Amino acid sequence: MTKAMVQTEVGGPEVMKWQDVELGSPGKGEVRLRHTAVGLNFIDIYFRTGLYPAPLPMTTGMEAAGVIEEIGEGVTGFSVGDRVAYAGRPVGAYSEARVMPADILIKLPDSIDDKTAAAMMLQGMTTEYLLQRTFHVKQGDTILFHAAAGGVGLFACQWARHIGATVIGTVGSEEKAELAKAHGCTHTILYREEDFQKRVMEITDGKGVPVVYDAIGQETFEKSLDCLSPRGLMVSFGNSSGPVKNVDLAILGAKGSLYVTRPSLMTYTAKREDLEKSASDLMKLVGDGAIKVNIGQTYPLSEARKAHEDLEGRKTTGSTVFTV
Incomplete structure (x- = not known):
C-alpha cells in the first residue's frame, strides 16, 4: 500500500x-x-x-x-x-x-x-519549447510574457535574458514585479492598475511585439492580439482565467495577418x-x-x-x- x-x-x-x-x-x-x-x-x-x-x-x-x-x-x-x-x-x-x-x-x-x-521539469521544458521552437526568440527580440512572476514566467525571463532578448512582463503586484525583474524581466506592467496593451505600445514605440506568450487566457487574449506587430504570433499555452472561446478568424486578418497557436508540452516532447x-x-x-x-x-x-x-x-x- x-x-x-x-x-x-x-x-x-x-x-x-x-x-x-x-x-x-x-x-x-x-x-x-x-x-x-x-x-x-x-x-x-x-x-x-x-x-x-x-x-x-x-x-x-x-x-x-x-x-x-x-x-x-x-x-x-x-x-x-x-x-x-x-x-x-x-x-x-x-x-x-x-x-x-x-x-x-x-x-x-x-x-x-x-x-x-x-x-x-514541466515549467522549464515548457519554456524551452516556447522560446526555442514555438517561436524562435533571438538576441534583440522584445517579447510579451504574461504572469512573468509565475512558475513558467520566471524560467522564461531568465532564458530570454540568456538569449539576449527583452522581456515585457505582466504581474499582479509590486512584489511580483520586483521578483520578475530580479529574474531578467526588463519591463513590468501591473495589469490590475495599467492598460497592458497601451504600455506595450509605449515601450515598443508603437511597433508591438513579434510574439505574446499567454497562459492566462480569457482575460488577456483579445488585448494581447493588439500588442502584436503585423504577422505576429499569439502563443496561448494556458487558461488560468478561463478558456478562450469563439475566436473570429477574420479578426486575425484585420489586426495584421496574425498567427495563433495552442501548443502543449506533450506534443513537443512526444518523441x-x-x-x-x-x-x-x-x-x-x-x-x-x-x-x-x-x-x-x-x-x-x-x-x-x-x-x-x-x-x-x-x-x-x-x-x-x-x-x-
Missing part, C-alpha cells in the same frame, strides 16, 4: 482525498518509482476540475522526482536506484509512489537535487529524442547557473488542497513543490 491524493469526482480542491491505494508491480515498459518531491502546476487544476477530462477515480499531477525501485520487462537504460524526474502524462504524480511508463523518465545528474528537479534534447538544454542552463530555479513555496503532499487554493488565488510565486 501507498498513499495518494485520489478524487472520484471533479470539482474544487475538496474533491482530493489523501488515502491508501494499492501499488502493483511494473509491467512491460514500466518502472515502480518512489517519489521524493512532486511539482505543482496549473494543469493539475485543469485535470482536477474536469476542464481536461480523465477517467475517474484519478490522481492528478504531472511532474515529480524520485528513485526507481523496480523495473519491468523490456525497460532499458535505467537501473534500480537511479534518480530520475519526469513531466508529462499519464497523470498520477500526487502519490508517494507509482507504477509508470519508463519512456518519459529523465536521469538526474548529481548536481541537481530532487526538489529542484521536481520544480523545473524520445525531443524529450531528451529539451531536458538536456534545460539542465545545461540550470547547471551553468544561467537559470536559477525559484521554489517560492513548499507543502507536504498531504496538503495539496491548500496548495491548489493558493495557486488559484494567485498567492504563489515561482515554482511550488510538494514534499513526500
Whole structure:
C-alpha cells in the first residue's frame, strides 16, 4: 500500500482525498518509482476540475522526482536506484509512489537535487519549447510574457535574458514585479492598475511585439492580439482565467495577418529524442547557473488542497513543490 491524493469526482480542491491505494508491480515498459518531491502546476487544476477530462477515480499531477525501485520487462537504460524526474502524462504524480511508463523518465545528474528537479521539469521544458521552437526568440527580440512572476514566467525571463532578448512582463503586484525583474524581466506592467496593451505600445514605440506568450487566457487574449506587430504570433499555452472561446478568424486578418497557436508540452516532447534534447538544454542552463530555479513555496503532499487554493488565488510565486 501507498498513499495518494485520489478524487472520484471533479470539482474544487475538496474533491482530493489523501488515502491508501494499492501499488502493483511494473509491467512491460514500466518502472515502480518512489517519489521524493512532486511539482505543482496549473494543469493539475485543469485535470482536477474536469476542464481536461480523465477517467475517474484519478490522481492528478504531472511532474515529480524520485528513485526507481523496480523495473519491468523490456525497460532499458535505467537501473534500480537511479534518480530520475519526469513531466508529462499519464497523470498520477500526487502519490508517494507509482507504477509508470519508463519512456518519459529523465536521469538526474548529481548536481541537481530532487526538489529542484521536481520544480523545473514541466515549467522549464515548457519554456524551452516556447522560446526555442514555438517561436524562435533571438538576441534583440522584445517579447510579451504574461504572469512573468509565475512558475513558467520566471524560467522564461531568465532564458530570454540568456538569449539576449527583452522581456515585457505582466504581474499582479509590486512584489511580483520586483521578483520578475530580479529574474531578467526588463519591463513590468501591473495589469490590475495599467492598460497592458497601451504600455506595450509605449515601450515598443508603437511597433508591438513579434510574439505574446499567454497562459492566462480569457482575460488577456483579445488585448494581447493588439500588442502584436503585423504577422505576429499569439502563443496561448494556458487558461488560468478561463478558456478562450469563439475566436473570429477574420479578426486575425484585420489586426495584421496574425498567427495563433495552442501548443502543449506533450506534443513537443512526444518523441524520445525531443524529450531528451529539451531536458538536456534545460539542465545545461540550470547547471551553468544561467537559470536559477525559484521554489517560492513548499507543502507536504498531504496538503495539496491548500496548495491548489493558493495557486488559484494567485498567492504563489515561482515554482511550488510538494514534499513526500
